[in-house]
Amino acid sequence: MRAFPLEIVLESVANGLLTGAVYGLVALGLTLVYGVLHIINFAHGALLTLAMYAAWVAWSAFGLDPYLAILPLVPIFFALGYAVQRFVIGPASRGDDSNILLVTLGLSIVVENAMLAVFRSDTLSVQVPYAMEVIEVGPMLLSFPRVIGFGVAFVVAAVLFVILTLTDTGRAIRAVAKERTGAALVGIDVNHVYAVTFGIGAACLAVAACLLLPSFYVNPRVGNAFVLVAFTIVVLGGMGSVPGALLGGLVIGVVESLSGLYFGDSLGQLGIFVIFILVLLFRPTGLFGAKA
């Protein structure tokens, strides 16, 4: 293993934290859906790919800056997520775990390959003036889009927290997550709450997609790179735990960045998978101790 000067290691950690916050945002949607619906949504990565293409189209066809594209894309993806849960996943699941597994797998296959058919396998990216800008923090140079991503990810998490704790919808979501039958008995429309939760998860993805696009690229398989990362974060942070997802995101961001620094980019991904397998095998309730 090579020794690097301290500044480079620090910079790598900082960049890892910045990327990790956006990973956390991706994982937030996944963990919320898991916590409330108790389903593992395999289509999460494909929905992220779809959102990234949507942001790319907004930029290339309408000249919309990816950050501004957040405004129209959030309601669109909320509606999309709502509809997918209400009309596809919900009816197909019939309360069977393996059905949900297969339906969300089917969804991801459809979305991913529809993108492949429409946009082909070329890698696309947006050209924005600030893509290469850096911000100097002490000895470190931080990429501007990543700093923005970091900030917005925390804002979104805060907004989500407020929605969940202070609004009626949020209370209903938490009630359904804790005790579905009880919630139904006091008059909460459980299927509606499920669909709203799924919609919020998809809206988180829309934000994450817009944050990623300026410093990243999009191709039909890009979601795959994120979905295992997101699953890793979710199991690491404890299934269904919102703060766990953010914290897990930061940890995974740093791990990826450091293993990329020491082992090269292709093996860098390996660190994440190995952590994922180890956590699943030995600590499936997550490192931060949320109950399974």
Added chain:
Amino acid sequence: MTAKDLLPIAIFAILAALLPVFVTAGTWLNFAVFTLILCLAAQGWNILGGYGGQYSFGHAAFFGTGAYVAAILQTRLGINPYPGFLAGIAAAAVIGWIIGFLSFRSGLRGSYFALVTLAFAEVFRVLANAAEFTGGAAGLLIKLDVRPENFQFASRGVFFWVALGLVTVVLVITRALERSRLGAQLVAVRENEDAARALGVDVFRVKLSAITLSAGITGAAGALYAQYFLYLDSSIAYGTWISVEALLAPIIGGAGTVFGPVIGGIILHSLSEFTKSLVGRIPGVDLVIFGVLLILVVRFPPRDIPGVIRAWRKR
């Protein structure tokens, strides 16, 4: 197992074996061989997923291991392809045993098992892409040397018979499993794991046997793929495509039935060829249809196409 159990398998094998007599066009035989390789991989998935109810999303780990071991033994070490083929099967079975041991020991079920198998397959893919002895990103080319004793045949028809032979052997194995004690215990685990355990079934051992057998069969499909196409890279051998197709074929054709994976494999590949002839070479369209088919099949029970036909005829 009685003669009556084996009769449908014999009829299938004899009818299918006649195919190369009537069809001599290279593209069609190519299609048929590729379909049989997929059927074989799917038959492997069916043992664990169909009979055992343990849905793996990472059968690429076994397919790829079978393929790479068979290919590496002959290209790097000059070992004859026939023992190399068997070694590929054995290696895949060992990998299956290890993954099974780790995940079943930790009590992973349902979605968690699916996730961990997916992650294992990805680890193998990244490793095979980075390592030197696998040819890295450039892939691995098996030298063209067409001699029967070298497991390479001048006629595609011969290869078709080899593939058909393997599929038939696995049909018999699956039927035998169905009639065996292990098969009954496996189905019991699928239906209700806790009840099976309460009745004294050694759940861990049963699942472990199933994944080992399952991995070996899918590994055979991988080794056969390497031997037929003579080229491998990490995204072919350990790619998600094979995990998905190995799962889709039995689900669509009837999971937990002897002929399910074969029926599903034929449906899938015919559909994919048909769409290609319809829309031309637009990538992804056939997979969109697979995905829609998967959603529909799960949405409207009974969950597989033979079941849909049965239900329709009863009306």
